[in-house]
Amino acid sequence: MAKLKLRGKDLIEIGFPQNKAISIAMEIMLRHYKRETKERALEKLKQVLVNPADYMGDGVFGKIAEALTVPKKPQMQALNQQRAPFTIFGENGIDDVAKGQLYTALKLPVARAGALMPDGHSGYGLPIGGVLATQNAVIPYGVGVDIGCRMCLSIYDIPPSYLQGSREKYVKILKEHTKFGNREVHGKPGNHDVLDREEFRTIPFVKSLLDKAYKQLGTSGGGNHFVEFGIVNIPEEDTAFKVPPGQYIGLLSHSGSRGLGANIAKQYTYLATKQNPMPKEAQYLAWLDLDTHDGQEYWLAMNLAGDYASACHHDIHKRIAKALGTRPLAMVENHHNFAWKEMVNGQELIVHRKGATPAQENVLGIIPGSMTAPGYIVKGKGNLLSLNSASHGAGRLFSRSKAKLAFTKNDFTKVLNDHGVTLLGAGLDEAPMAYKDINKVMAQQTELVEVVATFLPKIVRMDSE
Structure with a gap:
């Protein structure tokens, strides 16, 4: 069947206003009805034109309906002169570039409050460790490219001495049951209810990512993502963390939503830059209004990606628990690249945490160190100045490129040996130093x-690249 041939003139002839609605309609019809006849495509567009309210929120035609109902020409957004209120924790240990990125974000017209955690360092848009509360707006780069990047810890009732006495067994388990980067997938992918979610059917762009999501389920990303065995030390029982005091073997994983989240971030960042273009110093802080079709769609897609990230961790932990022949005593997990609707000073705002751990009162979370340093299971204190947040790790002291120049393989190996850590994969850019x-x-x-x-790491698996 021939490809659909549609011109702007055709849409004008059926009554479309001569504004952006025409280009939006043509793009959508050529993407989703490219094998349809012109007559049937135009008939469908007539139905949307006559009753756009009936199509608001529709996965395919919602954006056309919105353009017909509220035609709007994007205008360059201006930054405010004054910053929204903010607090920086551990300010002396944070570089000026990261602080400058927060200051810029605090001048957004939609910004209402912000904070920077003590592991803060520069990123794109919000700095890593940045927290920003906005009014009815979500910033894709405020969430981050790796939507739903998170930590997950399983605690097993196995003596830590086994990590030394049966080290080869635990090394083999990590080698056989974890996959990293873009090259590795499980020979037999798992399954999870998240793959049956409605968003994979109702959001056309997300639908195109279902196959990738299925193949990558239960895998980890590259960079600083890891799966590792280590020693969990619990000094005393806590009302929020109900595991008996003692030492246990733990399995800690760090990864996000893989290709699904990365593609969602790229797509909706592009749409945000078109709808709310920003001056150069704030170009990565373009937002989507949650009252718009694209804003609502991103919110659904972001939450799907977050749940998918959680499913990936659960798949990893399920595979390894099966290999160990036991079930965990407890599991602790949390996102640290996400946006939530939360009450701030009596008002519902969108709280972006880009590399920051949720720390509401008595809420458990995990803050890892490097591969030779302890990580911490923590309980939030609900500090309003931090927007109920804490750091998501130690934070980088050297960028990846600088680390490769500053350290040698011998330096790296010595530090690992000094701490009794077995490492599978990873490059100099992930050196503990x-x-x-x-x-x-x-x-x-x-x-x-x-x-x-x-949690003290002892056997660490990362991407070999």
């Missing part, structure tokens, strides 16, 4: 979280 001192970072956020347990 490239990260800040996690103990100093934790000391700078005692008013944000309380430590209830520690």
Whole structure:
């Protein structure tokens, strides 16, 4: 069948206003009805034109209906002169570029409050460790490219001595049951209810990512993502963390929503830059209004990606628990690249945490160190100045490129040997020396979280690239 041939003139002849609605309609029809006849395509567009309200929120025609109902020409957004209220924790250990990125974000017309965590360092849009509360607007780069990047810890009732006495067994389990980067997938992918979600059927762009999501389920990304065995030390029982005091083997994973989240981030960042173009210094802070079709669609897609990230972790932990022949005593997990609807000073706002751990009162979370430094299981204190947030790790001291120049393989190997850590994969850019001192970072956020347990890595698996 021939490809649909549609011109702007055709739409004008059936009554379309001569504005952006024409280009939006043509783009959507050529994408989703490219094998349809012109007559049937125009008949469908007539139905939308006559009753656009009936199509608001529709996965295919909602954007056309919105353009017909509220035609709007995007205008360059101006930054406010004054910053929204903010607090920086551990300010002396954070570089000026990261602080400058927060200051710019605080001048957005939609910004209402912000904070920067003590592991903060520069990124795109919001700095890593940045928290920003906005009014009815979501910033794709405020969430981050790796939507729903998160931590997940399983605690097993197995003596830590097994990690030394049966080290090869645990190394083999990580080699056989974890997959990293864009090259590796499981020979037999798992399954999860998240793959049956409505968003995979009702949002056309997300629908195109279903096959990728299925293949990558239960895998981890590259970079600083990992799956590792280590020693969990619980000094005393806590009312929020109900695991008996003692030492256990733990499995800790760090990864996000893989190709699904990355493609969603790219697509909706592009749409945000078209709808709310920003001056150069704030070009990565373009937002989507949650009252628009694209804003609502991104919110649904973001939450889907977050749930998919969680499903990936659960698949990893399920595979490894099966290999261990046991079930975990407890599991702790949290996102640290996401946006939530939360009450701030009596008002519902969109709280973006880009590399920041949710730390509402008595809420458990995980703050990892480097591969040779302890990570911490923490309980939030609900500090309003941090927008109920804490750091998501130690934070980088050296960028990836600088780390590769600053350290040698011998340096890397010596540090691993000194700490008794077995490493599978990873490059010099992930050397422990490239990260800040996690103990100093934790000391700078005692008013944000309380430590209830520690995790010390012993066998670490990362992407070989």
